[in-house]
Amino acid sequence: MQIEVAGITKRFGSAVAVDDLSFSVRPGAVTGFIGPNGAGKSTTMRMMLALDRPDAGRATFDGLPYRQIRDPMRSVGALLDAKAVHPRRSARNHLRMYAASNGIPDSRVDEVIDLVGLADVASRRAGGFSLGMAQRLGLALALLGDPPVVILDEPANGLDPDGIIWIRTFMRYLADQGHSVFVSSHLLSELGQVVDDLVVIGKGRLLALGSLHDVLGTGGRDAVTVVSPDAVRLAELVRDRGVTVATDDSNRIEVAGLDAVAVGELAAAHGIVLHELTPREPSLEDAYLRLTSDSREFRAGGAE
Amino acid sequence: MIHLLRAEWIKFRSVRSTWVLTGVAVALSLLIAGIAASADDGGQPAVETLAVSSTFVFILLLVLGIQFIGQEYRFGTIRATFTAVPKRTRVLLAKTTFGVGIGAVTALVAFVGSFAVASIVFAGDDRSIPLDARLAETITAYVVVAAVSVVLGIGVGAITRNPALGIAAVLIDMFVLESLVTVFVSEDLGSMLPFNASFAALPGIGGDTLLSPWFVALAVYAAWAVGLLLIGGLIVERRDP
Numbered sequence: 283m284q285i286e287v288a289g290i291t292k293r294f295g296s297a298v299a300v301d302d303l304s305f306s307v308r309p310g311a312v313t314g315f316i317g318p319n320g321a322g323k324s325t326t327m328r329m330m331l332a333l334d335r336p337d338a339g340r341a342t343f344d345g346l347p348y349r350q351i352r353d354p355m356r357s358v359g360a361l362l363d364a365k366a367v368h369p370r371r372s373a374r375n376h377l378r379m380y381a382a383s384n385g386i387p388d389s390r391v392d393e394v395i396d397l398v399g400l401a402d403v404a405s406r407r408a409g410g411f412s413l414g415m416a417q418r419l420g421l422a423l424a425l426l427g428d429p430p431v432v433i434l435d436e437p438a439n440g441l442d443p444d445g446i447i448w449i450r451t452f453m454r455y456l457a458d459q460g461h462s463v464f465v466s467s468h469l470l471s472e473l474g475q476v477v478d479d480l481v482v483i484g485k486g487r488l489l490a491l492g493s494l495h496d497v498l499g500t501g502g503r504d505a506v507t508v509v510s511p512d513a514v515r516l517a518e519l520v521r522d523r524g525v526t527v528a529t530d531d532s533n534r535i536e537v538a539g540l541d542a543v544a545v546g547e548l549a550a551a552h553g554i555v556l557h558e559l560t561p562r563e564p565s566l567e568d569a570y571l572r573l574t575s576d577s578r579e580f581r582a583g584g585a586e
Numbered sequence: 587m588i589h590l591l592r593a594e595w596i597k598f599r600s601v602r603s604t605w606v607l608t609g610v611a612v613a614l615s616l617l618i619a620g621i622a623a624s625a626d627d628g629g630q631p632a633v634e635t636l637a638v639s640s641t642f643v644f645i646l647l648l649v650l651g652i653q654f655i656g657q658e659y660r661f662g663t664i665r666a667t668f669t670a671v672p673k674r675t676r677v678l679l680a681k682t683t684f685g686v687g688i689g690a691v692t693a694l695v696a697f698v699g700s701f702a703v704a705s706i707v708f709a710g711d712d713r714s715i716p717l718d719a720r721l722a723e724t725i726t727a728y729v730v731v732a733a734v735s736v737v738l739g740i741g742v743g744a745i746t747r748n749p750a751l752g753i754a755a756v757l758i759d760m761f762v763l764e765s766l767v768t769v770f771v772s773e774d775l776g777s778m779l780p781f782n783a784s785f786a787a788l789p790g791i792g793g794d795t796l797l798s799p800w801f802v803a804l805a806v807y808a809a810w811a812v813g814l815l816l817i818g819g820l821i822v823e824r825r826d827p
Contacts, residue, residue: 366662
């Protein structure tokens, strides 16, 4: 099942949360939807699912708007807010009530409970679940109707490293089975190499779109680690060229935007001794940070 | 619709608060019927002891109706509900249908139980509640007003989308606003307000008002419930959950 999002826009008062956003999600692939917190990812997903009313544009699933899909849990599974449970209701009953509304048999409820590994706690009150268990319950809900499309909003949020690996493996498995997996995260590293395609947004606007490698190509750039007894002076020189520099202690600096040759020559020209000069491959995270650097709502520390 | 009704039934039976509300409604009605029957000196028709509990039962069912929709907004389950069933009016219709059923069943159990308790008490004085048209009228009114109360609660819950706010609004209206209107504005206008109308909807209990006989008051009460439900439906449809 193909998802098309065309020119979707949402305003809250005078603020534009999502601004004329268009992209598509193809079957058999994991499409990562990334952007800083507050970039409009959840709002976009809610509009796709007909929860929020867009001010313009539309989202369709094989040509149909969400509202016109019959028994939509059988076509589109969604995990929006894992903590949205009645605290006194058991996990099994939580799933059963949604299953019933789409005519999904109770036997399928037990199947998905096993699938996400909640069999031991399915009779317990969902209010007592840890965030990791709640995420698994949310995933079970998304999978109830065995839908061809799965939309997951920050499924790795609050998971420990084991849980994150588990959910990555799970998404890969779903995509390999032919599902369309659309998954958001504010940390690209959380999704890692499991994504095939990327949709990157910031401040509600599309920043980059395409396969993981395409997006890396546009967003990645040279980075160099430098160790020098005179690192502070070198940092000043590099910064004068309009390049970002990060330091963690007085001797080590991370230069993004110049290659090792340029940094080495700059140091030599000013008689600065270097103890280490290491070029780094542009990482996923670098690409992402660069793409979204102008649209981050809260900047921690800045580029010092 | 049968799927949605089944979903509502699971929601109802899988939490404790719904059983507490309906259980307390039934228990309270039995207790009040027993007390009313003991205190009854035969100066009024014996059947009236059965309706004394009505106000309490109806308030509890009203709260139940508010909870039906308010809890979903409070805990955020409404988003998954509307994702599963994007046509929101169908969800509201299922909740209303189910609510009418639960309200009627609860009231029927409460009434029949009250009848049994009162009959036992009366038996000591060699009295009984006659199985006549008056009893039939009373039980009909009692059950219908109960069902309408749940619907009114669902309407209020849909408008406020917040159970605490909904319950506060209902109690303030019931105990403050309607009395103020009746005393300071107009007795006739006051009698048309929802809760005053619901009191007058029980044969012989509400006394003589503009809305006598009882079924006129019941129709007015039902009109309030339907009106609030329609407004609530519009709001639920328009607002992003």
